[in-house]
Amino acid sequence: MKVVLHIWRQTKRSTEQDHKQDGRMVRYELADVSPDMSFLEMLDVLNEHLIGRGEEPVAFDHDCREGICGSCGVVIDGVPHGPERGTTTCQLHMRSFQDGAEIWIEPWRAAAFPVVRDLVVDRSAFDRIVQAGAYISVNTGAPQDANAIPVPKADADRAFDAATCIGCGACVAACKNASAMLFVGAKVSHFAHLPQGRVERERRARNLVAAMDAEGFGNCTNQYECEAVCPKEIPVRVIAEMNREYLRAKVIEQPAGGKQIGGHG
Amino acid sequence: MKLDAKIPGGPVQQKWDTRKFELKLVNPANKRKYKVLVVGSGLAGASAAASLAELGYQVECFCFQDSPRRAHSIAAQGGINAAKNYRNDGDSVWRLFYDTVKGGDFRAREANVYRLAQLSVNIIDQAVAQGVPFAREYGGLLDNRSFGGAQVSRTFYARGQTGQQLLLGAYAALSRQIGLGTVKMFPRTEMLDVVLVDGHAKGIVVRDLVTGEIRSHAADAVVLATGGYGNVFYLSTNAKGCNVTATWRAYKRGAGFANPCYTQIHPTCIPVSGEHQSKLTLMSESLRNDGRVWVPKAKGDKRAPGEIPDAERDYYLERKYPSFGNLAPRDIASRAAMQVCDEGRGIGDTGLGVYLDFRDSIARLGRDAIAARYGNLFHMYAKITAEDPYSRPMRIFPAVHYTMGGLWVDYDLQSTIPGLFVLGEANFSDHGANRLGASALMQGLADGYFVIPYTIGGYLAGQKAGAVKVDHPQFQVVAGEVAAMTKRLLQVQGKRTVDDFHKALGKIMWSKCGMARNERGLQQALREIPALREEFWRDVRVLGSERNLNQSLEKAGRVADFLEFGELMCRDALERRESCGGHFREEWQDDGEAKRDDENFCHAAVWEYTGPDQKPVRNAESLEFDNVHLAVRSYK
Numbered sequence: 043m044k045v046v047l048h049i050w051r052q053t054k055r056s057t058e059q060d061h062k063q064d065g066r067m068v069r070y071e072l073a074d075v076s077p078d079m080s081f082l083e084m085l086d087v088l089n090e091h092l093i094g095r096g097e098e099p100v101a102f103d104h105d106c107r108e109g110i111c112g113s114c115g116v117v118i119d120g121v122p123h124g125p126e127r128g129t130t131t132c133q134l135h136m137r138s139f140q141d142g143a144e145i146w147i148e149p150w151r152a153a154a155f156p157v158v159r160d161l162v163v164d165r166s167a168f169d170r171i172v173q174a175g176a177y178i179s180v181n182t183g184a185p186q187d188a189n190a191i192p193v194p195k196a197d198a199d200r201a202f203d204a205a206t207c208i209g210c211g212a213c214v215a216a217c218k219n220a221s222a223m224l225f226v227g228a229k230v231s232h233f234a235h236l237p238q239g240r241v242e243r244e245r246r247a248r249n250l251v252a253a254m255d256a257e258g259f260g261n262c263t264n265q266y267e268c269e270a271v272c273p274k275e276i277p278v279r280v281i282a283e284m285n286r287e288y289l290r291a292k293v294i295e296q297p298a299g300g301k302q303i304g305g306h307g
Numbered sequence: 308m309k310l311d312a313k314i315p316g317g318p319v320q321q322k323w324d325t326r327k328f329e330l331k332l333v334n335p336a337n338k339r340k341y342k343v344l345v346v347g348s349g350l351a352g353a354s355a356a357a358s359l360a361e362l363g364y365q366v367e368c369f370c371f372q373d374s375p376r377r378a379h380s381i382a383a384q385g386g387i388n389a390a391k392n393y394r395n396d397g398d399s400v401w402r403l404f405y406d407t408v409k410g411g412d413f414r415a416r417e418a419n420v421y422r423l424a425q426l427s428v429n430i431i432d433q434a435v436a437q438g439v440p441f442a443r444e445y446g447g448l449l450d451n452r453s454f455g456g457a458q459v460s461r462t463f464y465a466r467g468q469t470g471q472q473l474l475l476g477a478y479a480a481l482s483r484q485i486g487l488g489t490v491k492m493f494p495r496t497e498m499l500d501v502v503l504v505d506g507h508a509k510g511i512v513v514r515d516l517v518t519g520e521i522r523s524h525a526a527d528a529v530v531l532a533t534g535g536y537g538n539v540f541y542l543s544t545n546a547k548g549c550n551v552t553a554t555w556r557a558y559k560r561g562a563g564f565a566n567p568c569y570t571q572i573h574p575t576c577i578p579v580s581g582e583h584q585s586k587l588t589l590m591s592e593s594l595r596n597d598g599r600v601w602v603p604k605a606k607g608d609k610r611a612p613g614e615i616p617d618a619e620r621d622y623y624l625e626r627k628y629p630s631f632g633n634l635a636p637r638d639i640a641s642r643a644a645m646q647v648c649d650e651g652r653g654i655g656d657t658g659l660g661v662y663l664d665f666r667d668s669i670a671r672l673g674r675d676a677i678a679a680r681y682g683n684l685f686h687m688y689a690k691i692t693a694e695d696p697y698s699r700p701m702r703i704f705p706a707v708h709y710t711m712g713g714l715w716v717d718y719d720l721q722s723t724i725p726g727l728f729v730l731g732e733a734n735f736s737d738h739g740a741n742r743l744g745a746s747a748l749m750q751g752l753a754d755g756y757f758v759i760p761y762t763i764g765g766y767l768a769g770q771k772a773g774a775v776k777v778d779h780p781q782f783q784v785v786a787g788e789v790a791a792m793t794k795r796l797l798q799v800q801g802k803r804t805v806d807d808f809h810k811a812l813g814k815i816m817w818s819k820c821g822m823a824r825n826e827r828g829l830q831q832a833l834r835e836i837p838a839l840r841e842e843f844w845r846d847v848r849v850l851g852s853e854r855n856l857n858q859s860l861e862k863a864g865r866v867a868d869f870l871e872f873g874e875l876m877c878r879d880a881l882e883r884r885e886s887c888g889g890h891f892r893e894e895w896q897d898d899g900e901a902k903r904d905d906e907n908f909c910h911a912a913v914w915e916y917t918g919p920d921q922k923p924v925r926n927a928e929s930l931e932f933d934n935v936h937l938a939v940r941s942y943k
């Protein structure tokens with residue numbers, strides 16, 4: 043099959059003042075596309091042609107190519123990860139497009155995710171949020187037997203449903219406010235459903251929300267675009283759960299005179 | 308090259324306790340004066356970096372992905388073994404030890420394997436405490452399943468995403484330390500060399516993949532946890548970025564490389580669909596708990612699978628290996644698949660495939676139960692093939708998956724370079740000539756959480772903290788060499804792309820050093836690879852500059868190393884004149900089963916670098932089996 047691609051090309055890193063830099067959409071035609079190719083394999087073919095012509099290939103992030111590492115992710119025809127539900131860009135196949143299709147390919151757009159080059163963005167803000175408290179404070183070697191605390195299956199399953207987040211950032215890219223609430227909600231929900239996670243729940247909720255705000259992500263106005271594009275189909279209920287945890291933390295904070303509880307950093 | 312494995316004396320059950328007691332300790336107040344560099348943030352690297360920082364060491368950690376959470380470990384699907392015996396089905400540390408030694412076809416070091424089995428139980432405790440949401444039963448206790456090469460259920464899992472959940476646990480522990488300032492994380496940073504001072508590893512040279520800056524990092528010890536080299540075959544189940552660069556460059560600085568030819572070909576992967584194929588996708592071994600493997604009995608039977616009645620199907624694993632059936636170990640299952648395809652009974656358009664059929668288990672357990680166990684794998688399969696595995700059996704075929712070879716390490720996980728430790732898939736240690744399913748996650752985490760925190764102390768206690776700084780002249784020398792190689796790649800300005808060379812190398816490796824190997828093919832490969840390498844340096848085209856994000860340049864450096872490393876693999880395969888585990892030499896077989904030669908090859912082959920385009924030296928660490936009797940491996 044044949045496709046026409048319009049791809050964002052940018053060589054200089056975006057800054058707060060200048061997000062676009064030298065970026066622009068460039069048109070490419072590609073004739074030798076097979077419907078069995080993955081979307082990224084189609085970009086590989088394009089890149090081989092570009093190198094052949096002496097043009098620099100299109101930069102894009104990818105690694106596992108099976109939907110689990112969260113490296114890949116581009117906006118395809120206005121939708122993060124493209125037209126299929128519950129799918130990362132690397133799991134998308136060209137059979138999802140018509141012969142002769144025109145396809146627009148852009149990087150994630152969010153102030154908190156500056157473009158590094160072409161389709162590659164900097165998502166380190168997510169790592170910094172995790173560093174602020176998306177963990178259980180347990181040192182290696184300390185734990186008791188794994189079966190000492192039974193966890194109801196339903197709780198374990200709900201924790202898993204949130205923990206399955208791959209940190210790709212599609213939720214942010216889909217949101218008109220560039221909010222990271224689905225990502226942060228997933229972290230909070232994962233731990234909130236486990237007895238091991240409850241010890242630090244107030245501290246975690248407060249710290250994660252503060253870190254999220256500091257990174258410049260927007261607020262949630264209940265558009266639910268995030269859930270629609272999430273390749274792991276993480277439900278928006280995690281946002282409600284996060285709000286609940288956060289409120290709870292605020293309420294508990296007051297009688298204790300703002301004193302922190304639960305753990306030691 | 309001196310190979311002292313430093314195996315502690317005494318009975319195998321007590322060796323680790325003995326060693327822990329013998330090791331010198333670093334006083335808690337002194338720990339923060341020592342700096343350790345951990346290269347890699349997969350299960351092995353992240354667990355090591357976090358645990359070392361918890362102990363008080365200053366740690367710097369590096370990975371080439373944009374976040375440590377994306378290391379290739381994230382892709383592991385099926386599960387992690389541990390000798391918890393929660394099933395009461397006869398498991399024990401001893402049985403896990405025995406299964407692993409036997410599964411590895413008696414080519415691993417007993418003492419290391421025993422320690423691994425011992426530590427396996429602690430890993431599960433650690434992971435649960437971190438909040439890893441393992442599968443549970445209705446009573447709230449942990450669930451298990453079976454994996455190949457074992458007759459007990461000892462595999463813990465988190466749907467089909469066990470690696471992801473374990474890595475996120477380790478990443479969370481690492482992130483906590485980064486937040487506390489005890490670990491400095493360097494993502495999108497590639498280590499391109501180790502720096503030796505007076506024969507000890509005292510630092511590394513890296514390239515910042517965003518700015519292109521070549522930078523030196525000095526420390527008191529270096530830990531490599533950089534994963535496996537399966538991508539030497541171009542097509543494998545590994546993530547695209549996996550490579551041999553870190554271990555290869557350490558080899559060229561004097562670290563022994565052990566058993567490079569030991570490669571695991573996994574029996575259940577989605578078959579290749581065309582020339583554009585960029586990687587292969589694994590369908591987890593756990594599927595063989597409930598799926599039955601078969602091909603038609605008749606050659607060239609092109610009927611749809613549903614139209615072939617049971618009497619005309621050959622469930623060849625059940626037929627050939629009745630006691631293990633569909634759960635025969637990987638090397639055996641892969642070869643059996645190859646055999647039926649060679650006989651002309653393979654399925655699909657190419658004839659290179661066999662069926663993995665869930666019809667019977669869906670009838671027995673219901674579609675929902677199967678979906679709960681393997682939902683994400685079925686989803687993945689449907690996405691790639693546009694076929695529904697609930698109603699039509701999966702088509703599968705063997706593919707390169709894991710590399711048992713790696714840098715040689717002693718019992719303390721120290722390489723032949725003092726101060727250079729190697730963990731996880733990057734070392735050669737515990738799986739012998741064939742790894743059992745669900746044992747790599749176990750090994751990576753045992754190494755990182757529970758071995759290195761002790762053994763590195765033994766080394767550091769004898770070192771003066773902070774003795775070497777980046778202003779040491781050796782850093783300049785090495786950084787200069789790294790920069791020169793980067794420039795050279797850009798200066799060739801030839802006609803062929805890096806991928807083109809990589810594919811060509813992959814074809815040589817797969818056809819001559821893949822599932823079956825023979826003298827003639829290996830000799831041929833040993834002529835073809837140097838010729839291809841020479842052409843690479845004459846005709847590769849890498850565009851752009853070294854001063855910014857340049858993914859072609861990154862790839863070019865990795866492929867340049869694969870082009871050298873592939874030759875060593877073939878040499879190792881040639882010199883090992885026996886068959887064992889994943890290394891199948893056609894000349895040594897008994898009716899299609901691997902035939903070992905314990906008299907001449909009961910050893911690890913350890914290769915020593917002697918200079919560019921020079922023949923390397925083959926050393927041997929002989930392996931003693933005091934506890935598991937050397938025997939012909941049988942799964943019949």
Ligand SMILES: Cc1cc2nc3c(=O)[nH]c(=O)nc-3n(C[C@H](O)[C@H](O)[C@H](O)COP(=O)(O)OP(=O)(O)OC[C@H]3O[C@@H](n4cnc5c(N)ncnc54)[C@H](O)[C@@H]3O)c2cc1C
Nearest residue numbers: 347348349350351371380385386498534731732745747748
């Ligand atoms: C698809 C798949 C499924 C699997 N399923 C299972 C399973 O169910 N059970 C099981 O036990 N095993 C499984 N395995 C095997 C297992 O996942 C791996 O062996 C294991 O995760 C390797 O972990 P590691 O920490 O050693 O290396 P990796 O996870 O590969 O990490 C390597 C790290 O090193 C870094 N790195 C590498 N080179 C450099 C460099 N030059 N500079 C800087 N950083 C560098 C990378 O960035 C990365 O952070 C599976 C493997 C695959 C491919």
Ligand code: FES
Nearest residue numbers: 105107112114132
């Ligand atoms: S490349 Fe890993 S999720 Fe797409």
